[in-house]
Amino acid sequence: MSAVLLDAEGNEVEPRRVTPRRVRLPRAALDRLAGLGGVPSPAEQMIVSSGSLDGLGDRLGALGQEPAPAEPPGDEPAAPVEDLDALLTAAGLLDDGAPTAEGGAVLTVWHSPALAVELEMLVSLARGRVRVRSWHRNLDDWVVCLSTADGTTFELSWLSADDWWLELGRAAWVDTRTLASASGAEPLPEVVETSWDLLLATGEAVQRRRFELLDQMVSDYTGMTLAGPDLDSLETADDGDVRRWHEQLESASRGRLHAAVMARSERGRPGAGIVEWVLFHDGWRSLTPFRRDGWNMVRIERQEPTDLPRALAVLAAEVTS
Incomplete structure (x- = not known):
């Protein structure tokens, strides 16, 4: 029975x-x-x-x-x-x-x-x-x-x-x-949209401790960075804030998460999608590339650990379609 x-x-x-x-x-x-x-x-x-x-x-x-x-x-x-x-x-x-x-x-x-x-x-x-x-x-x-x-x-x-x-x-x-300490770390806005090239350039400058280059780098992209409490409330950020945020993104980060979603499409072809997160003392921020007016941009947005399954599920649907 x-x-x-x-x-x-x-x-x-x-x-x-x-x-x-x-x-x-x-x-x-x-x-x-x-x-x-x-x-x-x-x-x-x-x-x-x-x-x-x-x-x-x-x-x-x-x-x-x-x-x-x-x-x-x-x-x-x-x-x-x-x-x-x-x-x-x-x-x-x-x-x-x-x-x-x-x-x-x-x-x-x-x-x-x-x-x-x-x-x-x-x-x-x-x-x-x-x-x-x-x-x-x-x-x-x-x-x-x-x-x-x-x-x-x-x-x-x-x-x-x-x-x-x-x-x-x-x-x-x-x-x-339990994270290592970071001096002078201030909370980032909930959402920041900035130039991908600027993020890479300022990150390299901070790594090489060439802080005198940051102001000129930021001024080359004046008006391109938006920030706010959510995606519906973004406003153009001042260059001074943009410089400080970009410096923090490199110097105050304490971790990195890289996730690859891999599957075969309906035609049997292997495909992959990538999730990139950065860890700060106040939690995770996702790095999401996108295009705006012909420019390569990146959205830096606060995330919780419970948001990761949702992000991966979206990618899984894309690579299997």
């Missing part, structure tokens, strides 16, 4: 096929699981990736395509195989020396996703700089996520696609109280 799942109104609903789980594993355990499954290690892919979009099609795989066989193993893992197998068994990924149904699903989703999101975050904390990578793979109702800050210890999770937005928002959360 099989159980029947009912909703609040008493209607029968289809039960979830994915039981969410989150585990911490050493890289050797992930390599071991992949080796037993006959596929390349997800951990190895993350470590060797340069973060560029080269080889996009290879990273996506193809629906229904068998994953490429694993490369012959190199050095033996430092931990005994028995210990690795015990970790994988406790995580529900291995049983009697072979991947379980969940373990096999994790490897299949990872190597043949319909949609992929790769996030990389570099943050300057009071204790030093930290680089975190979090890669997400989606196939049907399954989402598999793998994250690491040191390339040695990984957090592996799998969940239903309905809950993916929670995991994406979690990936962008940073406790701003």
